[in-house]
Amino acid sequence: MSDTTITRPAKKADFSLGRLLLEGRAFFALIAIIVVFSILSPNYLTVGNFLIMASHVAIYGILAIGMLLVILNGGIDLSVGSILALSGVVAGAMMQGLEIDALGVILYPPVWAVVVLTCLVGGLVGAVNGVLISIFKVPAFVATLGVMYVARGVALLMTNGLTYNNLSGRAELGNTGFDWLGFNRIAGVPISVIVLAVLAVLAALMLTRSSFGRWLYASGGNERAAELSGVPTRRVKITVYTLSGILSAIAGLVLASQLTSAGPTAGVTYELTAIAAVVIGGAALTGGRGTIQGTMLGAFVIGFLSDGLVIIGVSSYWQTVFTGAVIVLAVLMNSLQYGRGGRKG
Amino acid sequence: MSAHVTVTGDIPAGRPDAREVVLAARNVAKSYGNVHALKGVNFDIHRGQVTTLFGENGAGKSTLMKILSGVIQPTSGEIILDGSPVAFNNSTEARDRGISIIHQELSLAPNMSVRDNIFMGREISGPGGVDFAEEERQTRRLMAELEEEIDPLTPVEELRLGQQQIVEIARALSVDSRILIMDEPTSALSASEVEVLFKVIRDLTAKGVSIVYISHHLEEALTITDHAVVLRDGTMTAYAPRSDIDLEWIVRNMVGDNYDLGSPPATQLGQPALSIRNLTLADPAGGFNLVDGLSLDVHAGEIVCIYGLMGAGRTELLETCAGRLRPTSGEVVLEGREISHLSIAERIARGLALVPEDRQRDGLVQTMSVGENLSLASIASFTRGLFTQKRAERSLIDASIREVTVKTSGPDAAIGSLSGGNQQKVVIGKMLATRPRVIMLDEPSRGIDIGAKAEVFRLLAEEAKQGLAVLYSTSEVSECLSIAHRIVVMHKGRISAEFDSTVTKEKIMAASGESLVA
Numbered sequence: 001m002s003d004t005t006i007t008r009p010a011k012k013a014d015f016s017l018g019r020l021l022l023e024g025r026a027f028f029a030l031i032a033i034i035v036v037f038s039i040l041s042p043n044y045l046t047v048g049n050f051l052i053m054a055s056h057v058a059i060y061g062i063l064a065i066g067m068l069l070v071i072l073n074g075g076i077d078l079s080v081g082s083i084l085a086l087s088g089v090v091a092g093a094m095m096q097g098l099e100i101d102a103l104g105v106i107l108y109p110p111v112w113a114v115v116v117l118t119c120l121v122g123g124l125v126g127a128v129n130g131v132l133i134s135i136f137k138v139p140a141f142v143a144t145l146g147v148m149y150v151a152r153g154v155a156l157l158m159t160n161g162l163t164y165n166n167l168s169g170r171a172e173l174g175n176t177g178f179d180w181l182g183f184n185r186i187a188g189v190p191i192s193v194i195v196l197a198v199l200a201v202l203a204a205l206m207l208t209r210s211s212f213g214r215w216l217y218a219s220g221g222n223e224r225a226a227e228l229s230g231v232p233t234r235r236v237k238i239t240v241y242t243l244s245g246i247l248s249a250i251a252g253l254v255l256a257s258q259l260t261s262a263g264p265t266a267g268v269t270y271e272l273t274a275i276a277a278v279v280i281g282g283a284a285l286t287g288g289r290g291t292i293q294g295t296m297l298g299a300f301v302i303g304f305l306s307d308g309l310v311i312i313g314v315s316s317y318w319q320t321v322f323t324g325a326v327i328v329l330a331v332l333m334n335s336l337q338y339g340r341g342g343r344k345g
Numbered sequence: 346m347s348a349h350v351t352v353t354g355d356i357p358a359g360r361p362d363a364r365e366v367v368l369a370a371r372n373v374a375k376s377y378g379n380v381h382a383l384k385g386v387n388f389d390i391h392r393g394q395v396t397t398l399f400g401e402n403g404a405g406k407s408t409l410m411k412i413l414s415g416v417i418q419p420t421s422g423e424i425i426l427d428g429s430p431v432a433f434n435n436s437t438e439a440r441d442r443g444i445s446i447i448h449q450e451l452s453l454a455p456n457m458s459v460r461d462n463i464f465m466g467r468e469i470s471g472p473g474g475v476d477f478a479e480e481e482r483q484t485r486r487l488m489a490e491l492e493e494e495i496d497p498l499t500p501v502e503e504l505r506l507g508q509q510q511i512v513e514i515a516r517a518l519s520v521d522s523r524i525l526i527m528d529e530p531t532s533a534l535s536a537s538e539v540e541v542l543f544k545v546i547r548d549l550t551a552k553g554v555s556i557v558y559i560s561h562h563l564e565e566a567l568t569i570t571d572h573a574v575v576l577r578d579g580t581m582t583a584y585a586p587r588s589d590i591d592l593e594w595i596v597r598n599m600v601g602d603n604y605d606l607g608s609p610p611a612t613q614l615g616q617p618a619l620s621i622r623n624l625t626l627a628d629p630a631g632g633f634n635l636v637d638g639l640s641l642d643v644h645a646g647e648i649v650c651i652y653g654l655m656g657a658g659r660t661e662l663l664e665t666c667a668g669r670l671r672p673t674s675g676e677v678v679l680e681g682r683e684i685s686h687l688s689i690a691e692r693i694a695r696g697l698a699l700v701p702e703d704r705q706r707d708g709l710v711q712t713m714s715v716g717e718n719l720s721l722a723s724i725a726s727f728t729r730g731l732f733t734q735k736r737a738e739r740s741l742i743d744a745s746i747r748e749v750t751v752k753t754s755g756p757d758a759a760i761g762s763l764s765g766g767n768q769q770k771v772v773i774g775k776m777l778a779t780r781p782r783v784i785m786l787d788e789p790s791r792g793i794d795i796g797a798k799a800e801v802f803r804l805l806a807e808e809a810k811q812g813l814a815v816l817y818s819t820s821e822v823s824e825c826l827s828i829a830h831r832i833v834v835m836h837k838g839r840i841s842a843e844f845d846s847t848v849t850k851e852k853i854m855a856a857s858g859e860s861l862v863a
Contacts, residue, residue, distance in 0.1 A: 209732040211724040218721055221712035228669060228699060228707055229722035229775065230690035288712030 025333050026281050026297035029326075033301060037308035044311055051190055055258070057303035058192035059084075061296060062251040063274035064281075065203045066244030068295045071278050072207075073240045074220045074287025075133065075140035080248040080274055082151035083125050084267035087252030089155045091118045092164030092262030095178060108173040111180075119249045125151055126245020130238035144241075148271070155264035163263035167256060182257030192254045199247065204292040216240065221288030276323070277302055280330040284338055301326065356584055357389045366428075367392050367555050368413070368444070368524055373422035375408050382408040385422065386581045388574045390524065395546060395556040397566045399595050400576035401766075401794035406559055409576070410526055413557065414446040415439030443523035447516075447530050449559075449792075451509055455502035460484045462501055463516045487515040492541045505656055506533040514542065518549075525549065526557040531565060532792055535654035535820065536854065543569050561794060562821065563595055575599055596795065606799055606827035609846045610806040615645030616680070618814035619666070619697065619783040624675035626658075626665050626838075635661040637838035638675070643783065643814045648805065650829035651818040653857055658838040659818040660702055663785045667699035668692045680782060693722060696782030700773050700789060702818075708772035709760050716742040716756030718771050723778045741778060749774035749804055766797025773801065777808065784808070786817040790824055802828045822850045 021028060038045035063080050070077040094114045097106040109117065125147060132143040169175035184191050207213040218226040219233045227233045251270075256262040281298030283290025302323060309319045357369065368390040375383040383405045390396045400406045411417045413424065415433030423430045426442060433439040436446070453462045460480050469476045469483075484497035493511050501509055510533045517525060531539045546556055546569055560566040573590050575583040575598040583598040619642070626636040636658045643649050653659045664670045666677050668689040676685045679697050687695070701707035709718055719742050720727070727737035742756045749770040753763055760768065769789065776784060786805070790798045805815050806828045819825060825832045826846065834842040834856040842856035 205732075211728045211733055214717070214721070214724050214733065217713060217717075218710045221710035222706075224707045225701075225710050226721070227689060228667065228701055230693040230779075231721070232688070232690055284712075288710065 022333060022337055023282075025330075026294055026301060029280070030297055030301050030304065033304050033308060037304070037312065040312045041308075044308060047188075049311070051185075051188065051193065053304055053307045054193045054196075054300075055190040056307060057299050058190070058196040059251050059255050059258075060270065060273050060277055060303060061196045061299040062199060062247050062254065063270055064277035064295050064299045065199055065292065066247035067271070067274040068278045068281070068283060068290055068292065069203070069216065069240040070140075070244050071275075071283050071285060072216050072220045072287060072290050073237055074223070075237070075240070076144065076275070076285070077126075077129065077241065077244045078141065078144040078271050079125065079129060079148040079151055080244060080251075081267035081270035082148045082155070083122050083245055083248035084252035084255065084270060085264050086125065086151045086155040087118045087122045087249035088256040088262035088266050089158050089164070089264050090121050091115075091178075091253055091256055092167055093158060094118075095167050095169055095175065096164060097173075108169075108175045110175055111169065111177045114175070114178070115253060118253055119246050122249025122252070123242050123246040126242040126248070127238060129245065130241030133241065134234045134237035152264070159264050161264060163261050165261045167260055167262060179257050179260055181254050182260070192258065195250065195254060199250070200292055200296055207292060212236070212239070217288055273302060273323075276327045276330075279327060279334065282330075282334060282337070284334060289338065298330070356387050365391055367426065369425040370409075370413075371423050371425060373409070373412060373419045373424065375405075375412060375417065376420045382579050383412075383419075384579045386574070386576070388572070388581070388584050390555050390557060391572070392555055393550045393553045394571035395550060395558055395569050396572040396574060397558040397560065397570035398574050398576065399563065399566070399599055401599055401796055404576040404599070404794075405579040406576055407528070408579075410446065410528055410557070410559065413439075413524075414444055414526055440520065440522070443521075444526065445517050445520050445522040445524075446526040447513055447528060449529040449532070451506075451513055453501045453509060453512060456500060458498045458500055459488075459495055459504075459512050459515075460497040462512055463487065463497075463519050465516075467520075483519065484515070487519060490518070491515060491545060493538075507535060507538055507656070510534055511538065514545075518545070522554065524555045524557065526559075528559045529561065529792070530558075531560060531562060535656070536857075537654070539565060561792065563592055563795070564823065567592060567595070599795065606824065607802045607806055609648065609828055609830045610810050612646035612648075612809050612830075613812070614647055615812060617642040617678075618645045618647075618680055619643045619785075619816065620678040621662075621666060622676045622678065624662070624665060624677065625673045626661055626670060627673040634673070634838050636665060636672070639835075639838065639840060641833060641840065643816050645782070645812050645814050646809055647831065648809050648815040648817070648829050649831045649833060650825045651816065651833050651835055652820070652822065652825045652853055653818070653835035654820065657835040657857070659835055660787055661838075662835070663699055663787050663816070663818060664701075666785060667697065669699075693776075693779050693781070694725075696780070698722070698776035698779055698781035698784045700776050700784065700786040702787035702791065704769055704772050704791075708775075709768060711760055713760060714756060715746075715751065715753050715758045715760055715763065715771060718760050719745045719751075719756070719775050719778060722775050723780075726779075745774040745778050748777065750800060764794075764797075766793035766800070769793050769797065769801065770804075773804070781813065783814040783816065786815070788819060789817055790819065790821065798824075822853055825853055826850065 043049055066080060067077055091114050094109055094117065097108050099106050129144050129147050132138045133140050167178045169178055181191050186194060207216065215226065215231045215236045218231055219236050223233050255266060277298035278290065278295050279285065280301050281290065281294030283294060305322060305326065306319050309322060366389040370386050370388055373383060373386045386409060388396065398406045398409065412419050415436045415438055418432065454465065463484050464480045469479050471479065481497045488495050491511055491514065493508065495504065495508055495511065501512060504512065510530065514530055530542060534542065550556060558566060558570060571587050573585055573595060574581060575595060577599060621639060621641045624636055624639050625634050628635050639662060651659050661670060665672050668687060672685065676683050678684065679695055684692055684695060684697065710721065720738050723741065724733065727734050727741060746753065746756065751767050751770045751774065753767065760771065763771065773789065789801055809815050830846055832844045832848060832853060833840055834853055836857055844853065
């Protein structure tokens with residue numbers, strides 16, 4: 001109604017406390033969690049504990065980055081937990097040696113090759129998701145649900161349901177160092193946390209500064225309009241699912257390294273935690289809205305909350321209840337923020 | 346701009362006569378905080394007559410409609426129904442008192458059948474649940490009344506836009522109401538469908554039903570209305586019976602000064618920029634071809650208008666050229682090079698841009714800002730290496746906002762905060778920012794007010810002077826006879842006639858296969 005001409009307004013005039021609380025809700029929630037648990041337990045607010053908690057968050061955080069990309073595109077990826085398990089098992093199998101019967105040799109690839117090959121496997125599975133969804137028009141929910149089962153099944157088949165417990169490699173074969181990812185620290189910071197930070201920064205740069213990021217927001221906001229504006233929407237879609245697969249593989253490697261074992265049942269329901277982190281971070285499940293900062297805050301809210309509950313000795317059943325309540329609350333706030341805008345008549 | 350509004354015509358002042366005036370507004374005002382959407386409106390709605398609200402987008406028409414239909418409550422003033430003041434708390438209360446509304450934006454469930462949509466929420470119960478047979482019978486009767494051959498069991502998503510609008514109208518008719526509010530009911534209808542609708546309106550008024558009508562299509566509204574209420578910037582500028590008014594009077598009161606949709610600009614005609622050769626697009630559902638062996642040349646600096654009814658194949662033709670639809674046969678040639686095999690993105694890069702018909706669905710990304718929407722089609726131009734360059738993007742956006750004169754609080758404003766006309770300018774600006782050689786616009790004036798319409802045409806005329814080839818489609822004859830050098834009439838996927846700018850409206854309409862509205 002009130003069209004003004006193009007003057008640069010001193011916006012932020014409608015600054016209000018309610019608005020600030022709503023927009024920064026994930027941040028304030030995190031602060032609240034830290035304050036409450038610091039009061040309840042003297043051990044919570046220590047550097048050591050924070051780093052341990054952060055290394056737990058790393059797994060969810062890495063998955064959540066991939067999930068954010070997919071959700072920004074207006075999709076969903078239920079297969080990340082299974083890809084995580086499959087990747088761990090693939091890495092575990094390679095650490096045990098790849099037997100090639102025809103040549104009668106056993107290959108022991110070095111750790112860097114294991115990491116690269118595992119990421120390739122994850123990316124490949126993700127690409128299958130992307131192709132199913134963008135070319136064959138299978139709804140994302142169904143396609144990734146199917147792939148979730150298939151990937152989990154393949155992981156179980158590969159090990160016959162067993163777990164690889166020895167991932168340390170042997171010095172004489174030159175494939176040691178797998179546990180570096182999960183145990184080493186640089187300047188006291190766990191490698192997994194550094195990996196998360198690097199991936200988050202790269203993803204944030206991609207989303208805010210690259211043309212791909214713009215394509216992603218546009219095709220998530222309105223795919224038809226994006227397509228007619230020359231955005232290669234199919235390619236964007238395949239790419240986000242592929243990236244989600246690669247990120248799941250990285251999370252799988254970090255988890256296997258942290259646990260020093262790779263099992264086919266790892267990461268069950270992790271996809272839901274990742275979705276929760278993205279949603280708590282303020283992204284809209286309808287696509288086109290969301291940021292890396294928000295998603296990272298969401299991941300830390302979930303991680304710090306559940307670790308805090310463990311520290312003060314609350315039953316794990318209650319943790320489930322709390323996490324669920326936080327998720328519902330977050331979605332409620334999202335609809336408050338995005339739902340009110342009302343269209344013009 | 347609204348400082349010196351003088352109301353012309355007779356303003357009803359006293360108590361409305363309960364016998365003749367069914368609904369009256371007395372000093373109705375509505376404010377949102379310190380934004381005054383409506384500042385004191387006075388008019389009467391007479392029994393069995395049509396009252397039309399005229400006004401540009403943002404003039405307050407929608408606000409007034411919402412007040413009349415109970416969706417919102419006025420800040421001050423009163424609504425008088427049958428001589429006594431009423432206050433509706435919601436639209437259901439208004440409907441119970443006999444006031445119903447046909448919304449401009451279609452509110453149908455596309456997955457459900459015509460029958461189920463018409464009776465949605467007030468299904469007819471029979472002994473064994475819903476009485477589908479009775480519902481179907483009534484739907485058939487409504488469709489016969491509206492002279493549409495739509496089967497009651499067809500899913501709404503299979504209907505074209507115009508037919509969907511008919512269903513929406515049928516739904517409002519199926520409720521027996523005394524006052525029927527129609528918000529832009531004809532925006533997607535063909536001339537013959539409009540004629541049928543008007544016949545229905547006359548039947549209704551003869552039965553004593555009062556109609557409140559809103560349309561951007563002034564001439565059309567003038568043929569049906571009995572009274573006119575003109576709004577500008579929330580203020581009522583005029584209220585008068587039909588006998589006292591004409592088109593010029595309405596436009597003068599709406600925009601404040603004279604308007605002109607323009608005349609063909611004197612441009613330098615160049616080489617053929619876009620050549621369509623024997624283009625055919627088969628209907629995926631079978632039936633006749635949507636585009637049928639059509640050939641057309643558009644030269645650099647030339648403005649060509651495609652006129653046709655709904656379903657004539659205009660949209661399909663333009664979307665095939667843009668690369669959204671794959672032609673069955675034929676070719677599209679851009680500046681001497683065949684482009685039929687290229688993707689949409691490659692065609693845009695070569696200089697062929699399309700402004701789609703439905704800007705909400707195909708033109709804008711609602712989650713992005715005005716600036717991001719403007720720069721969406723030309724991201725590559727401000728990307729260096731891996732990253733986009735903020736400053737280059739900003740200067741592109743600022744240039745665009747200036748070029749197409751978007752009224753916005755700034756590039757960061759939400760796209761939804763703009764009026765329809767300004768949103769349309771954003772879509773046009775987005776495609777012009779790609780520096781096209783040929784721009785195709787599918788119904789560029791749909792749902793925008795007359796001031797914005799004139800600005801859009803003026804802009805296109807300017808661009809043509811710079812050598813741009815312009816191809817636009819329209820279903821309003823008056824828009825053919827504005828800036829177009831050449832008018833092509835489409836009928837059933839083919840070109841049925843071609844005229845220069847001196848042609849008369851009657852000839853154009855005759856060639857499109859429609860009969861004249863008296």
